[in-house]
Amino acid sequence: MMAVRVRIAPSPTGYLHVGTARTALYNYLFARKNNGKFILRIEDTDVERSSKEMTDIIIEGLKWLKLDYDEGPFFQSDYFSHYIDHIERLQKTGGIYRCFCTPEELEERKRKAISEKRAWKYDRKCLNLSQEEIEKNLKENKPFVWRVFIPEGKTGFNDLIHGLIEKDNSEIEDFIIIRSDKTPVYNFAVVIDDYRMGITHVIRGDDHISNTFKQLHIYRLLGVKPPEFAHLPLILDEKRAKLSKRSGTVSVLSFKDMGILPEAFINFIGLIGWSPGDNREILSLQEMIKLFSFDKVAKKGGVFDYKKLEWMNSKYITNSTNEKLYELLVPFYLKENIDLKEYPKEKILKIIESVKEKARYLKDFPFLTQFFFKDIENYDKKGIEKYFTSEKIGYLKDLTKKIQNIKDFNSFEIEKVYKEYIDEKNIKGADVIHPTRLALSGRTEGPSLFLMMEIFGKEESVRRLTRIFEFDIFTKQNDGGIV
């Protein structure tokens, strides 16, 4: 079998689309599985809408997902002359012809056809222009485009995912391959590029099926064997329409900004439209490579379910080492004006450990652990009423004294002291645990209490507890909240 060569061919739109990322992933999986090459090609034939910056963003997105490409990036705009070169060759086949119709004329005829309820297709007005007419137009410098003549018959191909797909040629219009400004139109550029680059398998979205018929005619005229095609089902939004800007977040990098882990994202999009065949949910890139095959790819479009992504991401977070999370978290804390590097790393690792099972996104961490870094500004109002009763404050005063005598201030020892006190007073653990948590964090929920105290250390724990006593305001008559 010929060495596999596949490509991802995004157009530089300013971001890497989720759908493009999934297409890239499947191309990547197929290439790696078959020891082939995965190539990046930027489709920037629409020069006006393309720029270097936009290209960089796409590359950054692929890099984040670790979908490394073997060749490229190549730019279609670098090959403008190549496309024109092929025109001469095609012209000799008689399969293409000049069309002098202006966009305005076309628009007019199209509108008329539609108003008469006729399906519009280019009417071949310029197909049978005499040689004299052509010469005359050329001499007058009339702009023209090149169109492909579609003969009678049927066009079909054996799709790797869908099987045979065909269409009657009467449904395909004589489409344009070269614009009046001599630049190639997408359908032409793709074929020439794929041919030149020796692409063996074109793996792309389902929305390209109708283009495939046209492209097949270019291959025919070129006298070149077309590559294999695999048309992936689309990723849909909750309304089951093609996922687009209108659907919400479609930029891959914005998922990075939210604190989705790239591994989670890859795992998640990989499973929209493909499954390993069993009921596994958590898969690494390596496992996907091993298991990938087109007959496991679905034909049906799949909805992008944010809730499931969220769940999967939380899985990946809890399964990540604290060290890894530490590195990833630095920028997220910086956004909240907390520089992790200023603190002892050991302490930060413990803090991460204490909440990582609760976090769904990396961006959750700063909020979840805020109190470790800052003094409490507001104590939970309901918590004050419930836990800062004079009776419970009394317990805290006792406990504060007791914990000061702990030599090795770790969660185990602290818990021991609390247990003893609970037994001694014959009260419930909750009677002292919740008030302590509120005093330390200002919140009624949070990490395991004794671990929290260990992280704070004796001095800070005592300080925070003592602070409560200084304000004699946590009784019913108070409206709550220290500011």
Next chain:
RNA sequence: GUCUCCAUCGUCCAGUGGUUAGGACACAGCUCUUUCAAGGCUGCGACACGGGUUCAACUCCCGUUGGAGACGCCA
């Protein structure tokens, strides 16, 4: 509108002629517990419809319906 593609729980996937139609997310309840989350358990919940083929159809065929995509001198 025309053409093309598609059709299993709300969602993502298993299923490839004979199953009590399975898992995951979500949702609900219970449990655990030091709160929250996580975890464990349970529940809710689907083969779009109509014809065939067959001893037997979720599975194969044909229609219907529904949904999506494409119909640019965009990609």
